[in-house]
Amino acid sequence: MKIVIDGRMLSWTGIGRYTLSLLEGLQSVDQHNDYVVLVRPSDWSTWKPEARNFTRVECDIDPYSVAEQTALPRVLKRLSPDVVHLLTPNAAALYRGPKVVTVHDLTLLDYDTSRGSRVKRLSTKLKRIPFRWILARQIATATRIVTVTDYIKQQLVQRFKIDPAIISPIWLAADSEHLAAAADESLPDLGAVETCLLYVGNYYAYKNVRTVVDALGVVAQSHPGVHLVLAGNANEFKADLLSQAQELGLADRVIMPGFVTDGQLKWLYRRSKIFVNPSLSEGFGLQGLEAMSQGLPVIAARASCLPEVYGDAAVYFEPLSSTDLAHRILALLRQPELLDELSDKGRKRIEMFSWRKTAEATHRLYMDVGQGQR
Structure with missing residues (x-):
């Protein structure tokens, strides 16, 4: 068979990691079918096929x-x-051939992700209108649909009334080997900090980061040495978060280093006490698994797919309650044995996920579609 994979987002953070890891896995599990990967000229050096049955085709779209x-x-x-595999639902909705479409989450349907100036925010909001139509069209015409969790599958079934038999939840995996290979890079501002709470990600409202800052205000009353590290480019959201910290008297305890390298991220995972994922809407919650792979205990919002992915290897809090989050954090800080127990559970949980499994399940789906099985 000839299988075309849309790789036009190779350099993007989340979808790029998914694309690269999937391609690496597919090259190891399938040496028989022919694969053509669409790559933009700007990403040409990002990925080079290693297997003879994989080729790149330039696609400047x-x-x-x-x-x-x-x-x-x-x-x-x-x-x-x-077979065509569209790794996001926004691509080529009018294509009518056999296609597999990956739907990572439905966040854009429920939450405003606009930012910046009033004009930029308005532009982003207007783009949501065609996106809704494109998503509905893509789902209606897909031969098979991949979701990264069962939670997203159930959301698609409920919202779009489609046959659950054509949807295959296929878990992703933490890039633990990539992190393991990275050399530790310390962050100078954190050299003297003994206890860190860590968040990694972006700062849209649905990420619920303000709740973590509020919780730190409660934690700091009895644990003044606790700091919160918010890693990742905050862009337009940084000033607001720092202002919130200032109002709570936490200006010196909230640290925002911006973008961090893989080496710095590894160092943060290993140096922090607790990783917090407060998000209200996720398709998978990959950072929590990355934290577990480095032995870091995880606290997460009891929301969206997070309980499915983290299982019993995390402690959960009510998503909009900073008080509940603070109490969960304090309980762990006061009982180091619980931190050790969570760390052990996390290392065991991570064994359930691998990019090899992701590639094998995706490959089986290609074979089903190619053979005309719906």
């Missing part, structure tokens, strides 16, 4: 562009594939 809906379907048709 930007994600989320008009050409993605008009020109990309024609590109796919010219390639005459037996």
Whole structure:
């Protein structure tokens, strides 16, 4: 069979990691079928095929562009594939051939992700209108759908009334080997800090980071040495979060280093006491698994897919209650044996996930679609 994979987001943070890891896994599990990977010129050096049955084809069509809906379907048709895998639901909704579509989450349907100036925010909000139509069209015409958790599968079934038999939940995996290979890089501002709470990610409202800052205010009353590290580019959200910390008297306890390298992230995971994932909407919650792979205990919001992915290897709090979160943090800090227990559970939990398993399950799906099985 000839299988075309849309790799136009190779350099993006989340989807890029998914694409690269999936391609690596597929090259190890399938040496028989022919794979063609669409790559933008700017990403050409990001990935090079290692297996003979994998090739790159230049495709200079930007994600989320008009050409993605008009020109990309024609590109796919010219390639005459037996199966197309669109790794996000926004691509080539008008393509009518056999296709597998990955839906990572439905956050854009429920939460505002606009930021910046009033004009930029308005532009982002307006883009949500065609996205809703594109998503509905893509789901309606997909031969098979991949979701990264069963939670997202159930959301699709409930909202779009589609046959659950065509949806296959396929878990992702933490990139623990990549982190293990990275050399530790310390952050100078944290050299003297003994107890850190850690958050890694972006700062849209649905990420619920303000709740963590509020919780720190309660924790700090009895544990003045506790600091909160918010890692990742905060951009337009940074000033607001620092202002919140200032109002709570936490200006010297909330540290925002911005973008961190893999080496710095590894150092943070290993140096922190607790990783907090407060998000209200996730498709998978990969950072929590990464933290577990480094032995870091996890506290997470009891929301969306997080309980499915983390299982009994995390402590959960009511998503909008900073008081509940603070109490969970304090309980762990006061009982080091519970931290050790969570760390052990996390290391065992991480064994359930691997990119090899992700690739094998995805490969089976390609074979089903190629053989005409729906």
